[in-house]
Amino acid sequence: MSEKILGGVLLFISLAGIWLARSFEAPFSYEPVGPRAFPMLILALLGISAIALMLEKKSAVTWAAPATLQRIGALFLIVLAYAWLFDKLGFIVATTLMVVPVARFFGASWKQGALGGVGLGVGLFILFDRLLDVALPTGLWVANILG
Amino acid sequence: MDSTLSLLMQGFAVAGTPENLMIALIGCFLGTVVGLLPGLGPINGVAILLPIAFAMKLPPESALILLCAVYAGCEYGGRISAILLNVPGDAGAVMTTLDGYPMARKGLAGPALSMSAMASFCGALVATLGIVLFAPLLAEWAIAFGPAEYFVLMVLALCCLGGLVGDSLPKAAIACLIGLLLSTVGIDSNSGVYRYTFDALHLQDGIPFIVIVIGLFAVSEVMLMLQHAHAGVAPMTITGRLMFNMKEFMLAKWTMLRCSLAGFFIGVLPGAGATIASAMCYASERRMAGKDHQFGEGDVRGVAAPEAANNASANGSLVPMLTLGVPGSGTTAVMMGALTLYNITPGPTLFQEQPAIVWGLIASLFIANVMLLALNIPLIRVFVKFLSIPNWLLVPGVAAISMVGVYAVHGNTFDLVLGTVIGGLGYLLRVMNFPIAPFILGFVLGDMMEQNLRRALSISNGEVGVLFNSPIAIALWVGAVAMLIGPRLMKMLAERKERVAA
Structure with a gap:
């Protein structure tokens, strides 16, 4: 079908x-x-x-179970939101907010998710922006605070 | 021959600078890690690192060395999870699970890993020598190709891939046609006409290659990983000796050599990649092994055969990309996209115009494989540690790093959103069993196909017969039709025979 x-x-x-x-x-x-x-x-x-x-006669598509499909849909929306907020919130905040729910989907506890989120957000920012010279957005709100 | 040798030496001079050696080492390490993580294979590794290499403003030869090292490393890494987890780290390592995991269960994880590393090295070395010998010849021959022949050659490449992958011909065709169609978006360079831009400013220059690649191979991969999330199986621990012994080596040495040679030639053919090479070699070695073999229960030849074959074919598949400018697999299509980002057009003239890049790349393959052998035998326990990275950390990490790459190259979130949407579509297609390699190949070749078609028809003043005029073109058309229909016809005939027999 x-x-x-x-x-x-x-x-x-x-x-x-x-x-x-x-x-x-x-x-x-x-x-x-x-x-x-x-x-x-x-x-x-x-x-x-x-x-x-x-x-074609044969139809062999097996969709994931509804519960899993819902989570995959939610994952897609989270990544979409992450993409859209990437430069608005800045890399560190956007990444932290993305990591927590995604980590939860893959079986992390809240604590692991929160630690992972902050860790990845800050860690990757330092790795790319500071060490590898790949410029990442700090976020419009930071610019606003700094005037 | 003399000139080849001196060019190769030139290549070593490029690849041997301290920075490039360092880059190759990092690439080998990252590649092995990406390869051993189940779910991420060479195409994901190259796709995710490509924009980052570009954003770091690496010079083209260094970026290529990085990507090649990652590519080579992934082929080594796939076997680690195949042997220790019974889960292939990438598609080429599927056959390695058949004997690798049983060996690990017998307490022979160490020899299985070192033997397969040796086999990988042998395969890669034979194939790299093959590139040195055959690539310049092929490039010289292909220089006589006109636009008509080029167009048909690209049709052949797409047909080969479409005929061999996936379970249904319409699906493979659709995947490839969607890729071709997306490549037409943007301003037509010949006439300045806007095509399918829907008045969106960001689409004027077409859909960026990096956006497609990240969508298809990072975003949709992440969604698939959630679908296939399986309860973590603890990897087997490596106990006892790490190295294979002389007896095991003697048993497997001809297997390695045979499979390396076969793998290389299978890899050169467009369409047939590492997966097919390793499956074919495993099957034929098993047949040749005679009566007293232990294939399927932990035969050392059973890990040597697929690993030699898949590394050889992975390197062999660089040949059509470098010499003809027509990649034959998904990963080499991504690598070719990387070249075009640097305004380097692969093809026969590349060998004459950019010898430093071509031979630097070839030399770096030699260097990378020596590094990989050195990394993979004594440091194997370090890599095994990476198997315990939990998915809850890995998946969001992959998502974040992919976005970093796209953002760094284009600096706007439109591309990030577009990449995510393409990833969602890619997920739907993949769940419905559409092969994704023809998609990316179609997208990469689309513009060149159209340009060559139009050039050919301009020369002939619009007369379509020009596409069927030269003997080369006719041979290519015959090949294309045969590759499109042949594999499935043979499968159908085999099935019918079985049914009659039963």
Whole structure:
């Protein structure tokens, strides 16, 4: 079933993509093949593959148990939030906030999670920002405090 | 031959500077650690370290030496968890569990580890010699390729990978086509037309390679690790002797040599990587062993064969990437992406234009493997300690380090969010058994494919026949179709035969 749904989505993407590609026209051109041929070719093949996927008999997708899926979804949202807050909160704070719940998902106690969070946040900041010269954000709030 | 030798010496001069030796040592160490951690393999190691190497502003040859050392180290590391935990540290080490773990249970963990390190070294050494001998020849031959041949060669590479990996052809095709499609996002360099940017400023230059790589190989990996989280099994402890003895060595020496040679040639072929090489070599060695073997119950040849093969093929798969500019595996696709970040285009001309980089890389493989052998036999107990890193610390650590890399290169959170979203999609695809290597290969090759196709058709004034004109192109097309259909056809025929027999 999952394959049928995905096949449908991909078929839609390929049709929508081809429709969008119609407008890719070079104002003037020296070459016989313009900017839209290659994407259209790829999308047409994608559409055919999507139909083949839907017609395939065997379906062997095993999704994780609902409880695990929920946790994986939550993990995804946490990483997404981490990505978005990365420079707003600064590396150390954002990392600490990300590590605690993720560590909990993988069976850490609250204490381990908190220690791990602070440890990774501060440790990686020192390692990368100070020792390896890879600049990391300190966070807008720090800048605000410092005026 | 003389010139090859002098070029190689030049390479050693590049790889032998104190900084580069230090970088190689660090890479070997990190690589072994990443390799031995179950769930993280060479592709994750290279993917996570690539942006960091770039952000540290390492010069290109040093960055490549780091990545190569990590790649080589991962192939050594995978065997440690295979032997001590019965869990392969990376995909190439699956076969090593078959005899490695039984050996460890018999109290022979030490010899199993040292023998497999020796076999890894032998495989890598043979393959690196193979690169020295064959890569310049192949590069010279490929220099005659025109855009049409190049286009078909890339089709062949994608077909090889698509035909060999995964359980279904449509899935492999879809993975590869999504990769190709994502590579078209951004401004078309020939005409200046915006394609699929949806008016987003950040998408104008296309989706950055690092973002795709981190999404697919760090974010989705982290999600999969939560799905496959298994209760920690305590690793076997190493008791007794550390080294293999003379008898074991004599028993395994031809196995090592045979598997190294076979592994190298399998590795050179696009598509067939370390996993296939080690499985094939294990099976054939088992068949050749005659009656009084202990394969499956802890035969020393059973750890030597897959390790020699997987290291040889991992090194061998660098050949098509370096000489043709067409990688044949997921990891080499990532390495090639690394080269393009430095504005170095791999391909036949690389050997002439950037000899310092090519030969420095090859020399660093020799150096890295000597280092790895030295690290892996006496210091094995140090590496075993890393097996006890709990997942609750490892997983968020991986997430944080990946984000550091992306942020350091691009300096904006749009890319971090985009990488996470791609990681989520990657997770869905992987759970549905889509192979991910064709995806990354398609993304890496997409732009070159389109450019070569357009160039070929410009030369012929739009006449499509140019793609089928030269004998080389025709041979490549035949190969592509055969590789796409052949492996599955053979599998189907074998299944039918079985059914008839039963």
